[in-house]
Amino acid sequence: MEPSRSEGFSSAILNLFSYQPLISWLLVASVFGVILTLALFVVINGRSRLEHGYSGIPIRRWSTRSIVAHWLGAIPCLFLIVTGLVLGAGKTFFDTQSNSWGTVVNLASDLHEFMAFPFMLGGLAMILMWWQQQRFVRYDLDWFKQFGGYINSGQPKHPDAGFSSGGEKLWFWVFSFCFLVLSVTGLMLFFPAIEPGYSLAPLVIAAHIGSAMVLGAFAVVHIFMAAIMSEGAMGTMINGHCDSNWAKQHHNRWFETIKKP
Template sequence: MNKLFTRIGLALVLLFSTLSFAADNATHEQPVGNDALWAQLQDGATGYTTSHSEFHNMPINSYDLRVLELRSDWLAPGLMAALFGMIVIFALFIMVNGISKLHHGFSGKMVQRWSKFDISIHWLGAIPCLTLILTGLTLLAGRFFLQPYVSEGFWASFVYLAKQIHNVMAFPFMIGWLLMTCLWAKNQLPKMYDLKWFLVVGGYINFGPFKGKHPDSGFANAGEKMWFWTFALFGLVISASGLLLIFPNVFEPSRTLSLISLILHAVSAIIICAFSIVHIFMATVMSEGGMECMVSGYCDENWATQHHNLWYDEIKANGTLKYRD
């Protein structure tokens, strides 16, 4: 009888050991949870949605992750460099070169340069543009300069808020971009004298052979024209790609087109960001008396003759020169 119980005991021990070993192997060999889901997606698993898109049953795009890696590894740091790098470069330049002062000081006579409508259009595009740069920087590269220093709860809420603001501010930006592009293009056409403007760096250099050089310029100088056409072109790209990303259910782009839109959106943002920093510095800190133009619409007469002499001569000759009362 004792031998029987002994044999039964050994059999039970062997049985449970075998089951435990099999369970361990299954645990190690079969992915569970997120790992199992990811394995299924990589194997081409499909699902069901109410969408009628050609890609309605494809949960993710697993065939070309290089696009996402390009966006996260190169374009995100690129946007940071465009913003912070250009600020540092201009700050150092002003420390070395100084600003462009009016040679004859302020005359006290204010010449109309922009209408109130033009000023409204400018700020309609400018304020959303700055907001989009800051929120876009948070969404694209915030994990580098903000996420490591805040709690996960704060980071999640901050990113969510940035995303909502980014989507909303896109529409006034696009309206401002469209109005500026259509209404201001006639004054932004290139002229032969623009080449000389570039050769002497617009007369903003205060040392060496460039010092005191002030090339001819019409209503817009060559630098402003380059900024305008850059803004017009990449503003179109960033607006079109942004609409595809905001309304995927309306346009139903392919997964490939969606990824291309992400890249074009980020590249355009980097270029517009870099030029925006240059534009802001040139209009505020760099050019004495320049900011007044987009605050009141008027500029000092000495500023007009120094920086836009051909335009000033033209309005003086044709009788459209108007002073502020």
């Protein structure tokens, strides 16, 4: 009996993902490759500075509930990325015959499983609370055309942005999609009762690894933009406030709405 089309496709996926060096390098590139690219960008382009410095006038941007949900999802996400790299790429880059390898893998596996559940809780909370603010509008297209105003060549341009910029909205929807795929496939791989059959297992594993690569790459960009590239951005998700000059420069349309009585 000839294999069905779905079985043939699953077999092809399994063969692809059985080539460990390829998967390992793709996983590493999705994190460290992006880090190196962004570091080079900063060296050449420089950071995005506040044109008029800090005003000293704080504006409330995030509620306490939003801050808690963000870190409930973000901290486990970092652990999942690191442990996922160990589990998915460790065999290629480390000596698997060493005495410590088994300990490292077991620890990474346990942490990966443990951190998955707070990640899902925090991620779901963020999606439910924020999705209405993340709908694309016409001026978001200009934000992308001008690269958010982060290219420091010639006269600085800061395109229009509401509460969330076009780039932040893109990150939100990429996160939401990858979150859904990772959660569903992760639960299928974790619980024996819903474990996929042999023909579906390669597709589930491929979807899990592929979405993890995309999420990891975008997460690195998100951290980079908040912590390094955009002066004044990091504190907004720590204390919930931003400087008025930062809001005016990066989220001018939102700033205009909160100025109104």
